[in-house]
Amino acid sequence: MTQHHVVIIGSGFGGLFAAKALKKSNVKITMIAETSHHLFQPLLYQVATGILSAGEISPATREVLHRQHNVEILLGTVEDIDVEAKIVHWSSLNRKKQTSYDTVIVAAGAGQSYFGNDHFATYAPGMKTIDDALELRARIFSAFELAEIEEDPAEIEKLLTFVVVGAGPTGVEMAGQIRELADKTLRGEYRNFDPSDARVILADGVDLPLSQFGEKLGNRTKTALEKLGVEVRTGTLVTEIDEHSVTMRAKDGSEEVVPCACKVWAAGVQGNPLGKKLTDQVGAEVDRAGRVLVNADLTLPGRDDVFVVGDLMSYKNVPGVAQGAIQSARFVADLIDARVSGREPRRTVFEYKDKGSMATISKFEAVVSIGKLKLSGFIAWMAWLFLHLLYIAGFKNQLATLVRWFVSFMSNNRSARNITNQQMLGRLALQKLDKDEFDEIMSSVHNVQDETAESKNIDEGGAES
Numbered sequence: 001m002t003q004h005h006v007v008i009i010g011s012g013f014g015g016l017f018a019a020k021a022l023k024k025s026n027v028k029i030t031m032i033a034e035t036s037h038h039l040f041q042p043l044l045y046q047v048a049t050g051i052l053s054a055g056e057i058s059p060a061t062r063e064v065l066h067r068q069h070n071v072e073i074l075l076g077t078v079e080d081i082d083v084e085a086k087i088v089h090w091s092s093l094n095r096k097k098q099t100s101y102d103t104v105i106v107a108a109g110a111g112q113s114y115f116g117n118d119h120f121a122t123y124a125p126g127m128k129t130i131d132d133a134l135e136l137r138a139r140i141f142s143a144f145e146l147a148e149i150e151e152d153p154a155e156i157e158k159l160l161t162f163v164v165v166g167a168g169p170t171g172v173e174m175a176g177q178i179r180e181l182a183d184k185t186l187r188g189e190y191r192n193f194d195p196s197d198a199r200v201i202l203a204d205g206v207d208l209p210l211s212q213f214g215e216k217l218g219n220r221t222k223t224a225l226e227k228l229g230v231e232v233r234t235g236t237l238v239t240e241i242d243e244h245s246v247t248m249r250a251k252d253g254s255e256e257v258v259p260c261a262c263k264v265w266a267a268g269v270q271g272n273p274l275g276k277k278l279t280d281q282v283g284a285e286v287d288r289a290g291r292v293l294v295n296a297d298l299t300l301p302g303r304d305d306v307f308v309v310g311d312l313m314s315y316k317n318v319p320g321v322a323q324g325a326i327q328s329a330r331f332v333a334d335l336i337d338a339r340v341s342g343r344e345p346r347r348t349v350f351e352y353k354d355k356g357s358m359a360t361i362s363k364f365e366a367v368v369s370i371g372k373l374k375l376s377g378f379i380a381w382m383a384w385l386f387l388h389l390l391y392i393a394g395f396k397n398q399l400a401t402l403v404r405w406f407v408s409f410m411s412n413n414r415s416a417r418n419i420t421n422q423q424m425l426g427r428l429a430l431q432k433l434d435k436d437e438f439d440e441i442m443s444s445v446h447n448v449q450d451e452t453a454e455s456k457n458i459d460e461g462g463a464e465s
């Protein structure tokens with residue numbers, strides 16, 4: 001009898017924890033992900049501001065799972081999932097592939113939403129991937145470099161104004177870090193301006209930063225940010241972004257155009273487009289953020305062989321956080337193992353256990369909310385430090401991160417400050433290529449021809465071409 005074949009799409013928290021939870025099951029697992037690494041998104045802001053290097057938060061998935069012999073890992077982008085034929089259509093570089101499955105776990109996560117203003121993305125990158133963080137790092141540090149050679153005071157002011165849109169954890173962390181970078185790390189390094197003059201504006205339509213942490217911690221966050229020198233503009237909507245400025249509208253209707261070079265988008269998520277492709281096939285629905293409205297056992301309505309976990313699922317207000325992905329992945333893995341081995345599952349209905357939320361504001365200052373327990377300041381920061389270290393994949397990365405943090409927190413130094421033009425321009429340059437130009441470059445790199453003929457011979461699963 002052939003082994004039950006589970007295809008997992010994505011190597012984030014959902015994908016990785018689903019694979020790990022199936023380690024002892026009698027299944028063959030194929031993980032298809034469009035990045036070769038597992039990404040610890042909560043620390044992306046530290047890569048963007050030069051504290052950590054990319055590798056420290058994104059170990060190769062192959063390395064993380066190398067001892068788990070029932071998993072094969074394939075680098076590729078899933079384009080579609082045919083739920084009737086039970087086939088995943090994907091491509092790797094320019095090669096078209098198909099993989100059949102018995103059960104599929106879709107853990108493709110969510111991307112950035114610009115709320116219908118997609119042109120903002122050109123000027124205000126989001127923060128979802130390593131590429132995003134490196135692009136932002138290049139934009140942030142190059143603003144200081146340009147200020148050093150600029151002579152026009154108005155231009156210098158523009159270069160030294162940073163606008164972060166979105167006052168959730170990512171926005172708060174980014175705003176706090178850019179201020180600390182300017183005020184402490186870069187102190188005394190430039191000859192023609194004072195980096196501590198840098199303005200950091202944090203804008204959001206809500207009334208308080210970190211509003212999901214409650215009023216007390218929201219107020220505490222606002223005070224701590226202002227003490228750092230961040231201008232907190234809550235109750236403020238960003239209505240336009242171009243290369244030179246950000247336009248903001250306050251609650252009273254007044255508009256202000258703030259000249260600034262570097263903008264960061266940390267507002268809004270949009271479920272991966274694979275979600276809609278799934279629901280369209282079975283007549284199910286996605287929510288307003290494009291996440292799949294799943295059944296209580298996290299299956300796609302009408303398909304008990306298709307599970308959706310993590311940020312891409314929409315179920316009973318489960319938040320888009322790491323624990324939501326981890327818990328849903330483990331729940332689904334147990335259901336699959338139970339089906340394959342003929343035992344009863346531990347639970348048949350998914351219940352999310354809220355383990356709390358936390359965010360750092362600056363060095364030694366964080367907020368933690370666990371049920372009724374609200375912590376802030378140094379104790380909260382220690383809790384944040386401990387927990388984040390615990391969840392970074394791989395002992396090597398944990399150790400490296402700990403050393404980096406020690407150096408950075410004790411001395412204000414940041415050792416990952418290198419920037420390149422490729423990091424800064426790569427995304428926008430790639431968007432300008434048409435398909436022929438892209439294919440030409442691709443084939444010159446790997447001698448990969450565009451394979452339009454789709455693969456055949458799909459039998460027991462695995463990658464067929």
Ligand SMILES: Cc1cc2nc3c(=O)[nH]c(=O)nc-3n(C[C@H](O)[C@H](O)[C@H](O)COP(=O)(O)OP(=O)(O)OC[C@H]3O[C@@H](n4cnc5c(N)ncnc54)[C@H](O)[C@@H]3O)c2cc1C
Binds near residue numbers: 032033108
């Ligand atoms: C900047 C930032 C900060 C955060 N901070 C926190 C925090 O402090 N605490 C917390 O709990 N949560 C935090 N989160 C949320 C947390 O990271 C997510 O909830 C979690 O990563 C969701 O896991 P996931 O597996 O569903 O999706 P992801 O981790 O996004 O993984 C998606 C995977 O799918 C792959 N993929 C996507 N599309 C395709 C495709 N078409 N084909 C193949 N593969 C594909 C991706 O490459 C990736 O491997 C943060 C998120 C961000 C972006």
